[in-house]
Amino acid sequence: MVESNITTRAKDYAKWYQDVIAAAQLAEPAEVVRGCMVVRPHGWAVWEKIQAELDRRFKETGHQNAAFPLLIPLSFLQKEAQHATGFAMECAVVTHAGLKTVDGKIQLKGELEEPYVVRPTSETIIGHFFAKWIDSYRDLPLLINQWCNVMRWELRTRLFLRTGEFWWQEGHTAHASHEEAQEEVQRMLHIYRDVYENVLAIPVTLGAKTANERFAGAHETFCVEAMMQDGKALQGATSHDLGQNFGKAFNITFQNKSGQREFVWQTSWGASTRMIGALIMAHSDDNGLVLPPRVAPIHVAIVPIWKTDSERAAVVEAAHNLARDLRDDGLIVKVDDREELKPGAKYFEWERKGVPLRLELGPRDLAAGTALSKTRIGDKKEPLSLSALGSEVGRTLDTMQKALFERALAFRQSNTLEVDSWADFEAVFAGAGSKFVYAHWDGTTETELAIKEATKATIRCLPLEGHGPAPSSGRCIKTGKPSARRVLFSKNY
């Protein structure tokens, strides 16, 4: 069952990341399909937990799920110029339908008159149907979400962070006014924040993207940015104000109360299986995956310990009784009563898989009326009374959930700084180094690109109020020109 030893973070961070994924059996490269991944059951189970948390919040805010075609007519993509150029290089295209056998070999058969693009995102095809569905202000707002896979022909892939195919949700909404759309953009951004901070236990910085980093076709793009353990930023989710760009491209109009035709104001927002990558790089350690209890597919692993057959019968029965009690409290519990493995081997396995809490139950514990507990992030084992175990376990998991967030927050704080000199700025990003740096910027794309060229650091966002330092004027870190505010710089995934 041991899949591999895990390289330490200090030795090779990229290798460590892959090792954690392999050791926890989260996913693996699809191998026979370029750039794609197989999400293994344990990885998909984590995704299902994340999905459930997001989906509940979407529905609580009035959104409905629907499904749109995987294939998009090529011509649709061309209707919004920015959008088309933004995604042109990453599109996989379906040009044929059907196969034929010639001399025992399979060949392509019918060439399509109009090729289809495998969806890299669905603004265009959803826009087409919105145009059909919307006719009156009474049809608005239209609040739709889709859970699906998309394909982007990436040149360089990394499991969960960037793969040819990935799974996500994409929300698409249409509104009668820009203000209403803008509210929606912020509402969803804050849902992402809520899930990141309260479920994934990852603190995030909310902000707006620069024009250069904006979604292709958007009026404005907002994001949540998280810090990984190597000091790099990871964009965790995005929420776009599409303005009327797609409304005009797809002629999505409605009659307002005074009978006039207007283009709708739209938003789109998405979060993907990349969240699992964020989870790994924010919390995991050199022993493998660490999962916050709220996204753990298994909360508690119970390892019964025995020597003799009679001991075995007693502890295994006690373990199953214990599991039943904990399940009654809503916990997901695994009793590892496999006979072929020594207890130590089981400890390592559940640790690699990120199970938050382990309970050891042996003859000595039974005699004492306790179970020995160890959390995935604690360094010592603690005996818990069996009679009060339910509440104890619940409390321990809550504490761990909070501790993970606090640990990640403290890490981010200790790796965030304000920088005012170019020499200091370069020093932070020298070599493989990265932190969150708040620095002044003159607001031009030229400077943004020059800084990236020189340091590999990019502007992750223009933080929203309450995120990052309070606004203050200063001079651009690179050009010395006047600047009204500091922006967040970091290297990124």
Added chain:
RNA sequence: CGGGGCGUGGCGCAGCCUGGCUAGCGCGCUUCCUUGGGGUGGAAGAGGUCGGAGGUUCAAAUCCUCUCGCCCCGACCA
């Protein structure tokens, strides 16, 4: 897509430079025994068209050409 590395039982590798018997090793796997509170020990087994195609040769894992895929660095991106 450019530069670099790699592809040999499930995993990690040796062999390749300098072609030559039945392609080895460690881990894992199967069966049995043993062991059991942090990766038990032993015995006997199973498992490989050497990524794929073509070529050179009496003979190819090894040399040549093409191709597919993975990893790292870069440019592009969630």
